[in-house]
Amino acid sequence: MNSMKKTARLVGLLYLVWIISGLFGLMYVPSKIIVREDAVATANNILANEFLFRTYIVNGLLSITLWVVIVLLLYRMLKPVSERQAKLMVALVLVQIPTEFVMDAFNITSLMILKGEVLKTFDLNQRQDFAMLFLRINDYGILALELFWGLWLLPLAILVYRSRFLPRFVGVWLMVNGIAYVVLSFTSLLLPQYRDTVFTISFPAMLAEVVFMLWLLIMGAKPQPSVDTAVAVG
Structure with missing residues (x-):
């Protein structure tokens, strides 16, 4: 198995773990813990x-x-297609990292408040309200990050589309997925009453990353012919 196919399948495997991690963090745990507009129950x-x-x-x-x-790893694999687009893809991911860490810090702070480790002079109801405030800030942080969840997919989509070792339909799908995230982010911040409707409409587009992951994991990346081979065939 060539190096590119190995890298592609490794990315696919890690992507699968990452998606499962995302479902656990964004859907499973909130469904078990968060009760909207109810600080006491939460x-x-x-x-x-x-x-x-x-x-x-x-x-x-x-x-x-x-x-x-x-x-x-995607940068390493797709850099030969366009180094500029590959660098943009990496930059649009790395710019999100500080915000992600801050949001995790808010979650830790919420737990510390509820356990009485901080704000000890406040009564229970006040601590519950403060904890809920940090959790709500975290929610709005996710809405803002959805913009960048979409933006990083755009250069990735271009790279996949232009490459000769990944299918073009996946690149197109990733582009639509990226645009859908951007639209969802702005809808959530500007017209929150329409978020659920926009999410339902855009959900098929958001399956692009799952398709991309499965393609990498199962099919890998088709190796490009060397120059000598291409000349011989020609």
Whole structure:
């Protein structure tokens, strides 16, 4: 198996783990803990499921690290297609990392507040409200980050489309996926009442990363013929 195919399948495997990590952090844990507009119920859920909440925090840190590894491997694989687009792709991921760490810090702070490790002079209801505030800030951080979740996919889509070792339809799908994230982010911030509708409409587009991951994991990347081989065939 050639080096490019090995790299592609490694990226596919890491991408699979990253997607599972994302589903755990963005969907599973919030569904078990967060109760919208109810600070008391949310606080009780966090304290009753403290280990799950701590796992959620650690998962966030590991997910960020894994994402950096994935994008660097993609850079290595796609740099020959266009170094400029590959660098832009990496930059649009790395610029998100500080915000991701701050959001994890907010989650840790929420837990510390609820356990009475900080703000000890405040009563229970006030601490619950403060904890909910940090969790809500975290939610809005995710809405803002959705913009960059879309933007980094645009140079990736261009690189996949231009490459001769990955299918073009995946590149087109990734482009639509990126645009969908951008639209969803602006909708969430400007017209939040339409977020669910926009998400439902754009959901098929957001399956592009799953398709990309499966292609890399199962098919790898088709090796490009060497110059000598190309000349001989010609």
